[in-house]
Structure formats: C-alpha cells, structure tokens
Amino acid sequence: MIVYFETLGCSRNQVDSEIMLGKLAAAGHTPTRDPACAEVIVVNTCSFISAAADEAVDTILDMAQYKQQGTCRRLIITGCLAQRYKDDPDLTGTLPEVDAFVGTGACEQIVDVVEKKASVPLTLFPDPDTRGFQNLFVDRVLSGDPFAFVKVSEGCNRHCTYCIIPTLRGRQRSRPMEDIWVEALTLVKKGVSEIILTAENTTDYGQDLGNDTDFCQVLENLSSQVAAVNPDVWIRFLYTHPVSVTQKTIHTVKNHNNICSYYDVPIQHADTTMLRRMGRPYTQKDLYDLFSMIRDIDPDAVLRTTVIIGFPGETDAMFTTLLDFIQEVKFDHLGVFTYSDASDLVSHALQNHVPQDVAQLRHDTLMAAQEKISEQINQKHVGRMYPVLVEENPEPGLFIGRTMFQAPEVDGVTFIYSEGLATGAFVQVKITDAFAYDIAGEVADGRFANRPSPTADENMKLPGSGHE
Numbered sequence: 323m324i325v326y327f328e329t330l331g332c333s334r335n336q337v338d339s340e341i342m343l344g345k346l347a348a349a350g351h352t353p354t355r356d357p358a359c360a361e362v363i364v365v366n367t368c369s370f371i372s373a374a375a376d377e378a379v380d381t382i383l384d385m386a387q388y389k390q391q392g393t394c395r396r397l398i399i400t401g402c403l404a405q406r407y408k409d410d411p412d413l414t415g416t417l418p419e420v421d422a423f424v425g426t427g428a429c430e431q432i433v434d435v436v437e438k439k440a441s442v443p444l445t446l447f448p449d450p451d452t453r454g455f456q457n458l459f460v461d462r463v464l465s466g467d468p469f470a471f472v473k474v475s476e477g478c479n480r481h482c483t484y485c486i487i488p489t490l491r492g493r494q495r496s497r498p499m500e501d502i503w504v505e506a507l508t509l510v511k512k513g514v515s516e517i518i519l520t521a522e523n524t525t526d527y528g529q530d531l532g533n534d535t536d537f538c539q540v541l542e543n544l545s546s547q548v549a550a551v552n553p554d555v556w557i558r559f560l561y562t563h564p565v566s567v568t569q570k571t572i573h574t575v576k577n578h579n580n581i582c583s584y585y586d587v588p589i590q591h592a593d594t595t596m597l598r599r600m601g602r603p604y605t606q607k608d609l610y611d612l613f614s615m616i617r618d619i620d621p622d623a624v625l626r627t628t629v630i631i632g633f634p635g636e637t638d639a640m641f642t643t644l645l646d647f648i649q650e651v652k653f654d655h656l657g658v659f660t661y662s663d664a665s666d667l668v669s670h671a672l673q674n675h676v677p678q679d680v681a682q683l684r685h686d687t688l689m690a691a692q693e694k695i696s697e698q699i700n701q702k703h704v705g706r707m708y709p710v711l712v713e714e715n716p717e718p719g720l721f722i723g724r725t726m727f728q729a730p731e732v733d734g735v736t737f738i739y740s741e742g743l744a745t746g747a748f749v750q751v752k753i754t755d756a757f758a759y760d761i762a763g764e765v766a767d768g769r770f771a772n773r774p775s776p777t778a779d780e781n782m783k784l785p786g787s788g789h790e
C-alpha cells in the first residue's frame with residue numbers, strides 16, 4: 323500500500339508518525355509525501371487545546387476528499403483527538419469518512435490497522451499506560467529536517483488542572499537510557515545534525531524508575547557518545563519542568579559544549595495564587611530563584627518559557643504580576659497561549675472564567691512587551707559570530723538557519739546572505755542585522771561542515787532492517 327501521514331501537534335506526535343511510518347515501510351508498504359497518490363491516509367492528530375481539535379477535524383475532512391477524488395481507500399485517525407473522544411458514542415457517526423480510529427496506545431499495531439486484518443475493529447483504544455517503547459530495529463522514516471526529536475519518556479505524572487495529556491498519554495514511563503543513546507547515535511550516523519530530546523517533562527526523566535537514574539545521566543552519556551561520532555552535532559532538550567531543573571542539570575549542560583545552553587521552562591504563570599489554581603507546584607519566588615540560578619551558573623544560558631493567559635480566576639492584578647515578571651526576567655523567547663476551556667478539564671469547574679476579549683487583550687499586551695524585549699536581546703548579537711545550522715535555501719543568495727539559541731519551529735531564525743551552502747551543514751556566521759524575532763548575517767569564514775543531512779527521498783526509500 324502507498325501510505326501518506328499528516329502529522330499535527332507536538333514533537334511527540336512527530337516521533338510517533340516517524341515510528342509508525344517506519345513500521346509500515348518495514349512491512350513492505352511505501353511512504354509517500356503526496357496525499358493525492360496515497361491508498362491509505364493517516365492523520366496523526368492533536369487535541370491539547372480546542373483550537374488543535376478544530377484543526378484536526380478540518381484536516382480529516384480535507385484528507386477525506388481524497389477518498390472521493392484520489393486513490394485513497396482507507397482514512398485512519400490516530401493520536402490525541404481519537405484518544406480524547408474514544409468514549410464518545412457519536413465518534414464514528416460524527417466522522418463517517420474515517421475507516422479506523424486508533425488511540426495513543428496502539429501505534430505498534432498500525433500495520434494491522436492499515437492492512438485491515440479482520441481481527442482489527444473500527445476503533446482501537448488500548449490503555450495508553452500499556453504502550454511499550456519503540457523497537458530500535460525498525461528505522462523511523464524521518465521528515466528530512468537536519469534535526470530529529472528523540473523521546474526520553476512517555477506520559478506524565480503531574481496534574482495541571484488545565485491539561486488533558488495524562489489522560490491521553492498515560493502515566494510517565496521513562497525509556498531505558500541505552501535505547502535513547504542507541505537511537506540518537508543511529509540518527510547521527512544517518513547525518514542528523516541536531517538531536518532534540520523531548521517528552522511531556524524531559525527533566526522528570528527517571529522519577530518513575532524507583533532508583534537514582536536522572537536526566538543528567540542521559541545528557542552526560544549522550545554528550546560524550548555523540549561527540550565521539552561527530553563533535554559538531556548539537557544536543558538540545560525541550561519541555562523541562564521548573565521543579566526538576568536542578569543545579570546539577572545546569573552544571574551538566576555548562577560542562578558539555580555540544581549541549582545547547584537552552585532552557586525551555588514552561589512556567590504557565592508567575593502569580594502564586596494562579597499557579598496554585600493551575601496545579602503548578604511552585605511559587606513566584608521559586609521561579610525567580612530558578613532563573614537567577616541558571617544565569618549565575620551559566621551567564622550565556624538562553625531562556626524560553628510559555629504562559630497561559632485568561633485562566634479562570636485571573637484578575638487584572640494577577641495579569642500585571644505576570645507582565646512585571648516577564649519584563650523583569652527578560653526571556654529570550656516567550657510563547658503566550660490563551661486559556662482553552664473544555665468540559666473534561668479540572669479547571670472547567672473553577673469560578674470566574676475570563677471573557678475571551680479580556681484574555682485576548684492581555685495576550686496582545688504581553689506579546690507587545692515581549693517583542694521589545696526580544697528585539698533588545700537580538701540587538702546584542704550584532705557583530706558577534708555564531709555557528710549556524712543551515713536548514714533552508716528559500717531563494718538564491720539567501721539561506722535560513724538556526725543558532726544554538728534558536729529552537730526549531732518555535733523561535734526566530736538566522737538569515738544568511740550567501741551562496742552554495744549545504745543544508746544540514748554548520749557555518750560560522752557574523753551577525754550584521756537584528757529584528758524583533760530574527761537575526762541576519764554573513765558567512766564569517768570558509769569553514770563548511772559539508773555533511774549533507776538525509777534528504778526526504780532518501781528516507782522515503784528506507785527502511786530496511788536494523789541499527790548498527
């Protein structure tokens with residue numbers, strides 16, 4: 323069968339799609355990038371917030387058109403939207419175009435679902451806690467980007483009142499450390515230039531193992547093993563939790579050149595009463611102490627955070643507390659979300675829901691403040707030189723890349739005025755211009771790490787068996 327995957331949502335979903343495509347390719351099916359020539363279309367969905375659920379339904383309806391017009395004979399829905407509405411009696415009736423609904427715990431059974439083995443019912447929702455870890459002998463089909471995500475754990479043991487993820491992805495299960503290293507090294511040997519560790523909470527790694535295994539061990543060993551294969555390759559980790567970023571974490575990062583001093587620490591708010599209502603187990607003082615500790619130990623550290631605006635009970639005073647905090651700490655990168663209510667959230671039952679227009683005004687006020695901060699920080703890069711990972715070549719004479727202080731898909735980029743660079747290569751760039759979110763510059767010297775990253779087509783023709 324020719325199979326097309328449309329992936330929505332977070333990096334964990336991206337990895338799941340690459341794993342499922344790898345399994346299908348290993349079973350003899352052919353991945354394609356063109357839905358118009360697919361016999362089977364899989365939409366791997368997200369439903370973290372209502373906007374994501376709406377996008378998922380729109381995408382499903384778009385893909386369903388290929389059943390009328392194209393060669394598509396089977397439309398399959400996987401991921402969090404399917405899981406979230408698994409008990410909804412109208413699920414199949416609401417989307418009659420869909421041939422199978424597969425929960426987050428059933429990625430391993432994707433081949434049976436695609437091959438429609440008689441034993442497979444229309445809906446498949448095993449308990450997410452029962453989902454095992456991926457089989458390392460089956461190559462993922464990568465997206466072709468010079469970076470690749472690597473999961474360190476599944477699920478989450480925390481109970482934030484606005485979040486449905488523990489219900490959708492199950493309890494935290496940390497992967498065997500060796501599996502993380504083996505997978506990362508396999509990717510590096512395939513030409514990947516940046517390994518990005520991901521999870522619901524990367525720094526909570528090991529807390530469910532009942533021994534003293536922790537995230538620093540993952541980082542420490544991964545850093546030396548990757549450097550032994552290719553010292554240029556970057557290691558980044560995203561989605562930490564404020565209470566599990568420790569002094570040890572910061573020293574581990576500081577002591578390894580190939581680990582990005584990049585701290586993605588979602589705080590969600592900075593008003594202590596608000597944090598309590600959100601189920602976040604820290605105070606405003608804890609946050610001040612954390613970010614001071616990071617900057618004291620590692621002055622070059624880059625800080626990213628995300629916050630939720632308009633959470634039930636948020637007053638003007640609480641919003642001002644958050645605004646003051648953001649203007650004082652001066653994050654390099656900030657993501658701002660307005661609260662997304664839903665009846666299956668604990669927070670739904672809280673009093674004093676904030677009107678949408680008030681929440682939107684607060685959102686815009688905070689974004690405007692951050693834009694100034696971001697531009698001031700970017701101005702400091704002018705005249706400096708940084709290694710940049712080349713990612714795109716949108717037009718002759720212009721390349722787009724990222725520095726160690728720019729994460730993919732969420733942060734600004736670096737524009738490089740040059741010719742003949744290779745995507746996936748690292749070049750030294752002297753920064754000449756700075757904008758609100760992006761920077762720009764010229765190649766500083768002739769040093770090219772001309773190591774092309776795996777092209778999408780190369781990956782598509784994969785897989786085959788095993789890792790080295």
Ligand code: SF4
Nearest residue numbers: 478480482485487522
């Ligand atoms: S830490 Fe909180 S927000 Fe993050 S996945 Fe867990 S419950 Fe959701």
